Amino acid sequence: MTNQMKALVKAKPEPGLWMEHRPVPEIGPDDVLIRINKTGICGTDIHIWNWDDWAAKTVPVPLITGHEFAGEIVDMGRDVEDLIVGQRVSGEGHLIGKTSRQSRAGKFHLDPATRGIGVNEPGAFAEYLRLPAFNVVPLPDVIDDEIGAILDPLGNAVHTALSFDLVGEDVLVTGAGPIGIMAAAVARHVGARHVVVTDLNDDRLALAARVADVVTVNPKHQDLAGIVSDLKMKEGFDVGLEMSGSQAALDQMVEALVMGGRIALLGIPPGKSPVDWSRIVFKAITIKGVYGREIFETWYKMIAMLENGLDVRNVITHRFKVDDFREGFEVMRGGSSGKVVLDWT
Numbered sequence: 001m002t003n004q005m006k007a008l009v010k011a012k013p014e015p016g017l018w019m020e021h022r023p024v025p026e027i028g029p030d031d032v033l034i035r036i037n038k039t040g041i042c043g044t045d046i047h048i049w050n051w052d053d054w055a056a057k058t059v060p061v062p063l064i065t066g067h068e069f070a071g072e073i074v075d076m077g078r079d080v081e082d083l084i085v086g087q088r089v090s091g092e093g094h095l096i097g098k099t100s101r102q103s104r105a106g107k108f109h110l111d112p113a114t115r116g117i118g119v120n121e122p123g124a125f126a127e128y129l130r131l132p133a134f135n136v137v138p139l140p141d142v143i144d145d146e147i148g149a150i151l152d153p154l155g156n157a158v159h160t161a162l163s164f165d166l167v168g169e170d171v172l173v174t175g176a177g178p179i180g181i182m183a184a185a186v187a188r189h190v191g192a193r194h195v196v197v198t199d200l201n202d203d204r205l206a207l208a209a210r211v212a213d214v215v216t217v218n219p220k221h222q223d224l225a226g227i228v229s230d231l232k233m234k235e236g237f238d239v240g241l242e243m244s245g246s247q248a249a250l251d252q253m254v255e256a257l258v259m260g261g262r263i264a265l266l267g268i269p270p271g272k273s274p275v276d277w278s279r280i281v282f283k284a285i286t287i288k289g290v291y292g293r294e295i296f297e298t299w300y301k302m303i304a305m306l307e308n309g310l311d312v313r314n315v316i317t318h319r320f321k322v323d324d325f326r327e328g329f330e331v332m333r334g335g336s337s338g339k340v341v342l343d344w345t
């Protein structure tokens, strides 16, 4: 190993990312060093590339970006136990504090001091990543590196989909981005009856249908109520998974839900958006905000489902060598792709 590595860096406070040479990270006693094999491009990375207001406020420059990865442990700190050099791993990109009430109660994903790799701390778009051993998640052989590289967004999908009991329920997913599509696949896998996915983009709906056995609806030219009656559903959807961040989608969801329905909200609206609260009160709807993954319960469930037949591979639509990262980001910025995976090997 030389002590220099390639890394995709937010090097300047302007749109773009730059491939640079950086020192291989030094590890502390509780860290591991991971050689990165594959990484996924996330919507977050697109915000960072575009250098929008959120990115400019949040991301220090310069910073190695990226948080979706799979690789192999090549070095370990002296206090690391239960992992071995050569082990294939992915990991949780949220670095948590250990002193908050939530953290000490074992609700690590609710720790307010959380910092994200590739957002606040050096990330995974590099040949090597330093990660606390605590955050490492070993990969079983059935999960190859490209699936390993999308476990972060699959985890968002699993966390959202498992927020409510879906067995035998009718589920509406608004937004057929990669995460909405994977949430729909999870809903099918765990035994929902009907899963209906909406999006305004027909390419995305076609992709959803390639990944999972779902009914797709484009509200621009299809009537959701008509589909509901085709499916012989009598009273509306039991559970809604909001995966678009769109006000119109949330309004449509509230309208389409049964009395006492439940909504898990993962989608992030661009700013404040008006909500018809009285409609939600009179329909007795429960709403849960979902952030990240449950550390580590979501990881456990996700890996178990992948071992047990959950198949989301078709959500990966593009694969590039990392030297062609510009093409990968271009495809993602187009807004019609599924997951884009970069190969660092």
Ligand code: NAD
Binding pocket: 042, 043, 156, 174, 175, 176, 177, 178, 179, 180, 198, 199, 200, 201, 204, 219, 243, 244, 245, 246, 248, 249, 265, 266, 267, 268, 269, 290, 291, 292
């Ligand atoms: P994405 O932007 O790729 O997909 C969103 C989809 O919603 C797009 O295909 C878009 O066409 C569709 N859409 C827009 N308006 C719609 C409408 N009125 N009805 C139906 N669909 C509509 O996003 P993604 O990467 O799949 O992520 C999904 C959402 O989750 C985003 O809002 C993202 O910011 C958010 N997110 C949240 C967390 C979290 O921890 N809470 C983590 C990751 C992503």
Ligand code: ZN
Binding pocket: 042, 043, 044, 067, 068, 152, 153
């Ligand atoms: Zn991500």
